[in-house]
Amino acid sequence: MSVDLSQFIPSFLEESFEGLELMESSLLNLEQGDDETINSIFRAAHSIKGGAGTFGFEHVTEFTHLVETLLDEMRDGRREITQNDVELLLKSVDCMRLLIEAIRDEQECDRTEIDETAKLLTIALNQTASVDVDNNETGSGTTNQQVTQNTLWDITFIPEHHLVQTGNDPLLLFNALADLGPITVEANCKDLPPITDIDPTELYISWHLTLDSAASEEDIREVFEWVEDECQLIISQPVKDQQDSQQPEEIVIDKQGGDFTSVSSASDSSEQVLASAVADNASSTLESTTTTKSQKQPSKTKADVGSIRVGVDKVDSLINLVGELVITQSMLSELGNDFDLSKIERLTSGLEQLLQNTKELQESVMRIRMLPISFAFNRFPRLVHDLSNKMNKEIELVLKGEQTELDKTVMEQIGDPLTHLVRNAVDHGIETAEQRLASGKPAKGVITLDAYHQGGSIVIEISDDGSGINRQAVFDKAVEKGVVDKNTVLNDNQVFDLIFEPGFSTAKEISDISGRGVGMDVVKKNIQSLGGRIQVESEPGKGSTFKVNLPLTLAILDGQLVRVGSETYIIPLITIVESLQAKPEHINRVSGDMLLYRLREDNVPIIPVCKLFNIDAEHQRVEDALLVVVESDGQKVGLMVDDLLAQQQVVIKSLQDNYQQVEGISGATILGDGSVAMILDIPGMITMAMNNASQSQQKYGDIAKNLEGVMS
Amino acid sequence: MEQEQEYLTFLIGGEEFGVDILCVQEIRVWSSVTELPNKPDYLKGVINLRGVIIPIIDLRQRFGKEPLEYDHQTVTIILSDHNETRPMVVGIVVDAVSEVYKFSQSSISNPPEFGSQIDRCFLKGLASIDDKLIILLDTQTLLDQDELYSVNDHVKAKDNSLTENVETTI
Secondary structure (H helix, E strand, O other), X not given: OOOOHHHHHHHHHHHHHHXXXXXXXXXXXXXXXXXXXXXXXXXXXXXXHHHHHHHOOHHHHHHHHHHXXXXXXXXXXXXXXXXXXXXXXXXXXXXXXXXXXXXXXXXXXXXXXXHHHHHHHHHHHHHHHHHXXXXXXXXXXXXXXXXXXXXXXEEEEEEOOOHHHHXXXXXXXXXXXXHHOOEEEEEEOOOOOOHHHOOOOOOOOEEEEEEEEOOOHHHHHHHOHHHHHHEEEEEEXXXXXXXXXXXXXXXXXXXXXXXXXXXXXXXXXXXXXXXXXXXXXXXXXOOEEEOOOOOOOOOOOOOOOOOOOOOHHHHHHHHHHHHHHHHHHHHHHHHHHOOOHHHHHHHHHHHHHHHHHHHHHHHHHHHHOEEEOHHHHOHHXXXXXXXXXXXXXXXXXXXXXXXXXXXXXXXXXXXXXXXXXXXXXXXXXXXXXXXXXXXXXXXXXXXXXXXXXXXXXXXXXXXXXXXXXXXXXXXXXXXXXXXXXXXXXXXXXXXXXXXXXXXXXXXXXXXXXXXXXXXXXXXXXXXXXXXXXXXXXXXXXXXXXXXXXXXXXXXXXXXXEEEEOOEEEEEEHHHEEEEEEOOHHHEXXXXXXXXXXXXXXXXXXXXXXXXXXXXXXXXXXXXXXXXXXXXXXXXXXXXXXXXXXXXXXXXXEOOOOOOOXXXXXXXXXXXXXXXXXXXXXXXXXXXXXXXXXXXXXXXXXXXXXXXXXXXX | OOOEEEEEEEEEOOEEEEEEHHHEEEEEEOOOOXXXXXXXXXXXXXXXXXXXXXXXXXXXXXOOOOOOOXXXXXXXXXXXXXXXXXXXXXXXXEOEEEEEEEEEHHHEEOOOOOOOOOOHHHEEEEEEEOOEEEEEEOXXXXXXXXXXXXXXXXXXXXXXXXXXXXXXXX
């Protein structure tokens, strides 16, 4: 009858992480007397504690209990909400996250930070008690509960052997005690008979507990009320010196059902360990061992299930659409039963309806993968809060367009680059309060994160009202690094693009936040690998804006079908600037076999797709072929193709599943007729063409040298 | 009883080859492929097999033999490794399929040390049946990307095309 709890662990983890996020964001918005916020934080902590308790994740339960106690005091107004407390709680949230992540990864986590935070929490809790006393003495306190100092109770609990047969469970009692305050539990197994004589329905263990609580003896006795007649209960007077020098002793009780519990006691009084013991009357074998292993996870399930929460409205619309599709299908099949030419009109309209349905269905299915960008934005208030504290800057973070929806995969991968950009804005962008005041700006800097749709893509803007990018410093640095020549004339955009070069940083001092020059190039690479691009705008003294352009989804792409020879290729529509018939007078031949096309004021290199890919093409000469001007990375090139075909949405299929990466190709897709078409990788093709050009130039050089050698 | 394994045999240039039948997913007639740019000759291209894109290898050319005009007998054998959870799928083009034979492990002899045009890594062994000698291929290496598309060929193909380009431009 035992239920396999492990199947619920993934949802527990998911809920816990959500809870932690909620706690974090609420903590940052926490203000004095804001009951609703405190309540919601408390509720989140409480459900994490409850869940962890159910699954036996004791580390989490213990720790969360401390957090909860602190929150409870705040909720009841027994405790002023100070900045310190909020910091402590934020730290605790981090620790809880560490603990829960450890469960997810089935690993032991580093306890030092957690223990430290637990210690701080305990200290903070002890302080409250005295604060309470003060409050009451001055008459300013609103409550008069728990005026007494916490005392350490010594409880000896020796149950009679038949205790569990009456339906009592010592674990429940201890949990109830734990609600009064932190307790340590120590099991005494000396009465255990040899294993052959054990009656599984009897309880042979007795316990010795210490409870650190403000509760009175009556409160404790109340807990044991139901078992009072069936046990020996000694509650001793509060002891002052609680330095308990006993060695930790742990017992793992295994029974065949697979259930287990560990009983532990800690000698360190500051580390309150709540441990519990179950002696289930259903146990058939009882085995006691003294072991140092303190925890054993009952589950082997990996939590990385990658589920998404979908709004009911989205599911409803899907169901509606499927319903319509079924109707259309039955209409069409009825039409097909006895078809004659007179019904052709109905057939066309039916097919049109089918097309409409499919399209809507596709959109709805894609929408399921879409999440509001607030998922990615949520981490930033905390980040900015921490960073600005660390750097002594006053910064306000403004989030806009949080409801803008973005594909889940894109969302997961955009987090890190965005974090980097925000860090940069805090570190480099916003000046210190003194500098700001000196330049006539308010002391508080503002960083704005904005997300909105633009055409088929989504734009995320990270802007600050700081000092802006020092154009000259960037240029000088680039010259110093040898990226550009001293005499090159660059416009603002080109200069700002230099900051994306590897190893580039103009920060005079390297901080642990940023300035090592590792990063902006990675940011750019990450964004490009998502099919997006990044732009910088900056005005000295006014601030800078980073604009990240991302495709809405990675699975579907708007493409322009082109023909080269007998093959069909797809050019991502987003990269296309324009398509044109080349005019002979605008074609310039430069050294080697490089061709340039004069497009208004730009000179655009021409890449003959057929030569690059070594395939046959109908038109070998540029004059006859069509040019598709594409842009990637600010670099425009003209692709020479034979024909422009339709524009359509294509579903991206990976080539790597069964084959390897092909240079110049980003993926493949299946066209309406079932054939495979390649999707062109524009940045890749440009690099390819550049490499080829430089290689052939080298060859030319070699040949020229050889010729010279022959001549002389 | 000794365990017997079934092998599907096919013809390439008059020689009979065999592959473990459990690795054969299906046999298809030759259908046109989509070419991949800048790839060695033996890689014919990719096809769409019920929504999955799989590469097609001409085994004849992979084994360094002269290419043959495809006719109605030309077939594509789709191989996939049944042991793997996410198997790699590849199609091989052969002249014709022949038979299915059963061989026991002991009737398979080791391949000769030299004197074969075929990369030794693909050879599993030789088996004879009714005076015929059948070359058994190792599907593990056939389905191994690194072996199948060995690096040497890439370099060769690239170098060739490059020198050709230069020559033509001169």
